[in-house]
Amino acid sequence: MSMTADTKATTAPKRKPVFVKVNQLKPGTSGHTLIVKVLESNPVKPAIRRSSLTQSIRSPRIAECLIGDDTGCILFTARNDQVDLMKTGATFILRNAKIDLFKDTMRMVVDRWGRIEVTDPVSFEVNRGNNLSLIEYELVTLSA
Numbered sequence: 001m002s003m004t005a006d007t008k009a010t011t012a013p014k015r016k017p018v019f020v021k022v023n024q025l026k027p028g029t030s031g032h033t034l035i036v037k038v039l040e041s042n043p044v045k046p047a048i049r050r051s052s053l054t055q056s057i058r059s060p061r062i063a064e065c066l067i068g069d070d071t072g073c074i075l076f077t078a079r080n081d082q083v084d085l086m087k088t089g090a091t092f093i094l095r096n097a098k099i100d101l102f103k104d105t106m107r108m109v110v111d112r113w114g115r116i117e118v119t120d121p122v123s124f125e126v127n128r129g130n131n132l133s134l135i136e137y138e139l140v141t142l143s144a
Contacts, residue, residue: 017095023071023130027106027137030098035119036067037126041078041086067092067108069122072130076108085116093117104136 017033025032044062063083065076077100078086085092096114100107110116 021071022069022074022127022132025074025099025106025108025132027099027101030096032097032099032108033093033095034069034097035091035093035122036069036076037122037124038086038088038090038092039066039068039073039126039128041065041083041088043083066131066133068126068128070124070127072127072132074106074108074131075133076110077102079109082110082116085118091119091121093119101137104138105133106135106137107133 020032020034022034022036042064044064046059046061061080061083063078063086065078065086066073067076067086068074076086076094094108094110094114094116097108097110098114100109
């Protein structure tokens, strides 16, 4: 009896992804899988910081991308290699995406635990009228 055969049998089965629509996204949530189309991709000018050794340290490459589906759109923060992927008109499956708040508005990100997959073009038109990144949120603390 081989140990490798027994250990393979005990691995958990993969779950089918549950796809969500842009209009279902809420601040502070994560684990989203969705199909989106890129409407715009705008590079953010990198800041150059000075270290204590007077060497300049370059910030990561960042682009703000407007992405969406037929229910709405949201700003996506692309970092480093993601910037090269996010071209206007491209269609992607975002896996394990999360929603962060930046300047009190929602931004979608895919960190190292997520994945961006190129997929076939989609037939839907992106709903620009429902831009979730235009809604301002305020942190409210509740007293016990």
